[in-house]
Amino acid sequence: MPVPRSAVDDVRPLSFREPEEVLDEDKLYTVYEVARLLQGLEPDADLDRATEDVLLDWAIPWMVVNREALVFAEPEADDEPGRYGLA
Structure with missing residues (x-):
């Protein structure tokens, strides 16, 4: 359910980091590892x-x-995942 914008204290611009x-x-890396890295995790x-699952929702797009x-x-x-890296 949508919430009023005024109900949220911290609204920031959406930005994505470059692969490099x-x-x-x-x-x-597996897609799971990429998802963690995008969030600053090991x-x-x-x-x-x-x-x-939430992190994958960000990583795949x-x-x-x-x-x-x-x-x-x-x-x-x-039964193993594929691996991804820099071109």
């Missing part, structure tokens, strides 16, 4: 499932917008 500011050029930070700056590596196994 988030990812190390010598590493490949890639292996322990998160509950609900928090991880960021990756799509920045697709030209990213590369993809096939998963090592069918």
